[in-house]
Amino acid sequence: MKYASVVKVAAVAAAVVGLAGCQDLTPIKTDIANLKSQVAQLQSQESANESAAAKAESDAQSAAQKADAAQSTANQALALAQSNQSAINATNEKIDRMFKRSISK
Numbered sequence: 001m002k003y004a005s006v007v008k009v010a011a012v013a014a015a016v017v018g019l020a021g022c023q024d025l026t027p028i029k030t031d032i033a034n035l036k037s038q039v040a041q042l043q044s045q046e047s048a049n050e051s052a053a054a055k056a057e058s059d060a061q062s063a064a065q066k067a068d069a070a071q072s073t074a075n076q077a078l079a080l081a082q083s084n085q086s087a088i089n090a091t092n093e094k095i096d097r098m099f100k101r102s103i104s105k
Helices: 002-020 026-104
Strands: none
Touching: none
């Protein structure tokens, strides 16, 4: 986006050169070379930013998958704990009944 502005400035500079006639063109050529360098640098930065954004998106997707797997494991652990608690409660009831029978005899 920014390099479009730089290109416009370069075009204006070229128009000024055309209107200037026989003046020394060395400073303008230097400016144009500098603008081209800036455009190349901006394109490089844009490419690096796109790459970083793609990596961040990939990392986020990976984290979401790991979070889903962790949630699934937690749900399984909760179900197992509830099942074990039910079995413990049933065993305790059996023991209580056995003691009540033995005391009542």
